[in-house]
Amino acid sequence: MSKKSGEVILSFDNISLSFGGVKALTSIGFDVREHEIRAIIGPNGAGKSSMLNVINGVYHPQQGEIVFRGQKRRGMNTYESAKSGIARTFQNIALFKGMSVLDNIMTGRNLKMRSNFLLDAIYWGPAQREEIAHRKAVEEIIDFLEIQHIRKTPVGRLPYGLQKRVELGRALAAEPSILLLDEPMAGMNVEEKQDMCRFILDVNDQLGTTIVLIEHDMGVVMDISDRVVVLDYGKKIADGTPDEVRSNQNVIDAYLGVAH
Amino acid sequence: MAVAGVSVDAVRLDTFPRLLRQHAQLRGGRPATREKDLGIWQTWSWAEVFTEARALASALAQMGFKRGDNLAIIGDNRPRLYWSFAAAQMLGGVPVPLYQDAVAAEMAFVLQDAEIRFAIVEDQEQVDKMLEIKDQCPALKHIFYDDPRGLTHYGQSELASLDAVMDQGRAEDRLHPAAIDAEIDRGGADEVAVMLYTSGTTGKPKGVCQTHASFISAAKSGCEFDKLGPDDSILSYLPMAWVGDHLFSYAQAIVAGFTINCPESGDTVLTDMREIGPTYYFAPPRVFENVLTTVQIRMEDAGAVKRWLFDYFSGVARRVGAEILDGKGGVSIKDRLLYALGDILIYGPLRNVLGLSRVRVAYTAGAAIGPDLFRFYRSIGVNLKQLYGSTETCAAVCLQPDGEIKFDSVGKPIPGVEVMIAASGEVMVRGGCLLKEYYKRPDSTAEAIDGEGYFHTGDAGFFDEHGHLKIIDRAKDVGKLAGGALFAPNFIENKLKFFSFIKEAVAFGDARERVCAFINIDMGAVGNWAERRNIAYSGYTDLAQKAEVYELIRDCLEKANADLAQDPMLADSQVHRFLVLHKELDPDDDELTRTRKVRRRFVAEKYAVLIDALYSDQPSQYIETLVKFEDGRSGMVAADLRIMSATRYPATKRAA
Numbered sequence: 001m002s003k004k005s006g007e008v009i010l011s012f013d014n015i016s017l018s019f020g021g022v023k024a025l026t027s028i029g030f031d032v033r034e035h036e037i038r039a040i041i042g043p044n045g046a047g048k049s050s051m052l053n054v055i056n057g058v059y060h061p062q063q064g065e066i067v068f069r070g071q072k073r074r075g076m077n078t079y080e081s082a083k084s085g086i087a088r089t090f091q092n093i094a095l096f097k098g099m100s101v102l103d104n105i106m107t108g109r110n111l112k113m114r115s116n117f118l119l120d121a122i123y124w125g126p127a128q129r130e131e132i133a134h135r136k137a138v139e140e141i142i143d144f145l146e147i148q149h150i151r152k153t154p155v156g157r158l159p160y161g162l163q164k165r166v167e168l169g170r171a172l173a174a175e176p177s178i179l180l181l182d183e184p185m186a187g188m189n190v191e192e193k194q195d196m197c198r199f200i201l202d203v204n205d206q207l208g209t210t211i212v213l214i215e216h217d218m219g220v221v222m223d224i225s226d227r228v229v230v231l232d233y234g235k236k237i238a239d240g241t242p243d244e245v246r247s248n249q250n251v252i253d254a255y256l257g258v259a260h
Numbered sequence: 261m262a263v264a265g266v267s268v269d270a271v272r273l274d275t276f277p278r279l280l281r282q283h284a285q286l287r288g289g290r291p292a293t294r295e296k297d298l299g300i301w302q303t304w305s306w307a308e309v310f311t312e313a314r315a316l317a318s319a320l321a322q323m324g325f326k327r328g329d330n331l332a333i334i335g336d337n338r339p340r341l342y343w344s345f346a347a348a349q350m351l352g353g354v355p356v357p358l359y360q361d362a363v364a365a366e367m368a369f370v371l372q373d374a375e376i377r378f379a380i381v382e383d384q385e386q387v388d389k390m391l392e393i394k395d396q397c398p399a400l401k402h403i404f405y406d407d408p409r410g411l412t413h414y415g416q417s418e419l420a421s422l423d424a425v426m427d428q429g430r431a432e433d434r435l436h437p438a439a440i441d442a443e444i445d446r447g448g449a450d451e452v453a454v455m456l457y458t459s460g461t462t463g464k465p466k467g468v469c470q471t472h473a474s475f476i477s478a479a480k481s482g483c484e485f486d487k488l489g490p491d492d493s494i495l496s497y498l499p500m501a502w503v504g505d506h507l508f509s510y511a512q513a514i515v516a517g518f519t520i521n522c523p524e525s526g527d528t529v530l531t532d533m534r535e536i537g538p539t540y541y542f543a544p545p546r547v548f549e550n551v552l553t554t555v556q557i558r559m560e561d562a563g564a565v566k567r568w569l570f571d572y573f574s575g576v577a578r579r580v581g582a583e584i585l586d587g588k589g590g591v592s593i594k595d596r597l598l599y600a601l602g603d604i605l606i607y608g609p610l611r612n613v614l615g616l617s618r619v620r621v622a623y624t625a626g627a628a629i630g631p632d633l634f635r636f637y638r639s640i641g642v643n644l645k646q647l648y649g650s651t652e653t654c655a656a657v658c659l660q661p662d663g664e665i666k667f668d669s670v671g672k673p674i675p676g677v678e679v680m681i682a683a684s685g686e687v688m689v690r691g692g693c694l695l696k697e698y699y700k701r702p703d704s705t706a707e708a709i710d711g712e713g714y715f716h717t718g719d720a721g722f723f724d725e726h727g728h729l730k731i732i733d734r735a736k737d738v739g740k741l742a743g744g745a746l747f748a749p750n751f752i753e754n755k756l757k758f759f760s761f762i763k764e765a766v767a768f769g770d771a772r773e774r775v776c777a778f779i780n781i782d783m784g785a786v787g788n789w790a791e792r793r794n795i796a797y798s799g800y801t802d803l804a805q806k807a808e809v810y811e812l813i814r815d816c817l818e819k820a821n822a823d824l825a826q827d828p829m830l831a832d833s834q835v836h837r838f839l840v841l842h843k844e845l846d847p848d849d850d851e852l853t854r855t856r857k858v859r860r861r862f863v864a865e866k867y868a869v870l871i872d873a874l875y876s877d878q879p880s881q882y883i884e885t886l887v888k889f890e891d892g893r894s895g896m897v898a899a900d901l902r903i904m905s906a907t908r909y910p911a912t913k914r915a916a
């Protein structure tokens with residue numbers, strides 16, 4: 001697997017984040033290489049989602065430095081991060097329930113849309129061409145995720161596993177270079193998990209997208225990740241390949257509940 | 261007229277590649293194949309299909325595919341896989357389609373038996389299976405895949421993408437265009453055109469070798485019978501390895517020159533069907549049943565007015581619909597008006613939703629169809645008919661002529677086919693559509709075809725007073741109860757399966773005092789039924805063992821028993837005791853064949869402890885069963901199964 005990983009494109013140094021008196025993250029530092037699948041794991045409340053929120057600019061750390069593609073920044077806002085090619089999915093599905101699968105994924109194209117409001121309204125010339133190009137991109141994602149049969153179905157009527165897949169689709173529609181997945185497999189059955197694993201690997205493989213994911217299912221994490229970082233109580237306790245992490249004493253303690 | 265076109269130069273139009281070439285010349289611009297891709301229907305004309313097939317043939321020839329070689333074809337219904345059949349046939353090779361949902365180990369047998377060197381497969385899933393069994397099949401040297409997704413980092417030397425292969429073939433064909441034409445001209449009508457493996461309810465699958473002549477004769481008879489021409493179109497969604505799909509989507513399509521439409525994916529068939537509006541439709545009873553169940557479930561959730569309209573006009577259709585479709589007299593003006601109104605309000609929109617608006621002829625075969633189900637479709641104006649055939653007879657022995665439709669017969673022998681009933685009751689067939697032989701199995705061939713050229717179908721049946729063939733059961737399954745009465749398990753099981761709550765049934769009784777049965781409930785229908793009664797359940801195993809569900813199934817069985825009691829021959833076959841199985845019978849566990857027929861002996865051995873319990877007085881029996889998941893892993897399912905008795909009725913005459 002190591003053959004595909006490239007340069008470091010995103011790195012964190014000494015990141016600390018607190019909400020009032022609660023320290024969510026304390027001096028975290030790790031990096032993400034291009035084209036790799038990087039997992040963040042840890043027990044509940046370890047700060048995994050906070051870390052993801054720091055990456056795409058929802059939270060701004062009080063301390064520390066983020067370097068993204070060679071540019072230093074304390075934090076960017078969510079719009080900037082989306083524009084610079086970071087897309088994400090959420091732990092609790094955040095889709096437009098009343099809209100069809102197709103339309104939901106189309107919203108992911110938002111940042112790519114160029115034509116102006118007036119042209120769109122009369123659906124003429126460049127607006128029409130652009131619409132067709134976007135629709136094609138969306139259809140390719142639908143094909144990729146094998147959800148043709150629910151193309152026109154309102155998202156609210158879909159089972160959970162499929163909604164997760166649609167959310168992944170919407171994130172992919174932005175053609176991200178980094179994809180952040182917050183528990184993509186939570187609440188899924190074995191078969192749905194296998195499907196999702198395959199899609200994640202295919203996205204990584206076919207589109208070359210760098211993936212940062214949070215996941216609780218250890219089997220899945222150890223199977224598909226290139227490198228794993230382990231958080232516990234807002235601190236980094238291990239970082240390395242799945243094999244290294246598996247045999248790390250700190251990790252075993254954190255998961256088996258040795259007294260701290 | 262394509263049929264007329266075929267007979268213009270009958271001498272030279274006796275193989276599929278030649279017919280294809282003829283279409284490319286005569287109606288090159290007409291649509292031959294459609295596929296929905298990225299949400300849009302893509303069309304290929306006959307000329308394009310011919311060119312693509314040639315390109316593939318050129319490439320295969322370059323790589324050493326020779327006359328007589330076998331080409332494995334595995335995948336869902338994709339245009340390029342259909343063209344692969346033609347490509348292999350152009351070179352005098354034999355396409356061998358495999359069931360795409362078979363696990364690797366099952367495929368290994370066929371690949372070894374047919375000494376496959378070349379395989380054309382759909383996608384990564386199939387490629388993985390091929391690579392898994394490569395070591396067991398040393399002959400396998402070339403694997404071409406249609407869909408490159410997920411395969412970019414596969415380095416195996418056997419692999420190549422169909423795109424690249426065909427590009428190479430196109431260049432070669434342009435350079436030496438005469439080469440393929442010469443190969444097409446060399447082919448003979450009596451050469452093997454396709455090899456279809458039988459599903460193998462008993463023993464290992466056998467390769468059935470069918471010649472160009474036999475499939476063309478079967479296709480021609482069918483097309484003439486139902487007046488199929490180049491303007492017809494069909495949705496191709498059934499497994500390509502099944503004789504029915506090969507007859508309808510390949511042989512008949514090429515003979516009559518009609519259009520085949522490949523759905524976007526297996527899950528989109530209903531939507532695609534509505535968009536295409538095929539004029540010719542084929543489905544096994546199970547598909548018709550699923551569709552009707554869906555309609556019923558949705559009607560139960562509909563508003564009161566809609567439900568009333570549906571119920572009222574369903575009643576009208578039940579009463580007179582089939583007669584009106586058959587053009588029979590004796591229907592009152594009032595009923596005709598009511599039916600016309602129903603057609604506007606209910607039947608028409610319903611046909612439209614189901615994609616059946618333009619269907620002129622619909623066929624069902626492969627298993628018995630329930631009388632209610634059959635009548636329902638006919639009563640809403642769908643010309644649904646039955647046919648009888650098998651892999652060995654190109655699926656073409658008997659068809660029901662328009663206007664002579666009966667739910668319990670399979671119709672009259674088609675022109676050119678002789679049907680005879682042996683003294684034992686077995687149906688025997690002679691005619692142009694028979695198989696040439698079983699591949700490398702002269703013993704089986706000799707067993708199946710007797711000295712006079714009759715093929716022994718293995719089905720027990722008889723002709724009724726109108727000359728229609730009636731099939732009772734597989735001849736070898738027909739047994740006797742200990743009391744001496746006839747025991748036809750399939751017949752009983754079919755009667756049970758006609759209830760929408762029962763998905764599968766297995767009846768036991770040969771050489772025993774009485775009949776007992778295993779039942780599989782239909783998850784969709786029973787699940788919906790349970791939800792509306794606020795019965796909570798966690799999954800199949802849980803739902804199956806609910807006391808309420810047992811009551812429900814017992815009601816069904818008692819209705820069936822009452823029905824059986826009316827037939828003096830079958831009155832003793834009433835079901836005494838039954839149980840609902842804790843898992844669904846599944847081809848992955850070898851309990852069903854890939855065509856979803858019960859492997860009777862295997863099931864009896866596997867669940868012997870349950871059968872013993874049925875024939876004792878135990879109220880329940882504990883069982884643990886190993887199940888295989890789709891990915892090849894396995895797990896255990898355990899349950900304490902209840903056993904329940906059903907009321908039997910005294911034998912009565914039908915007059916009662």
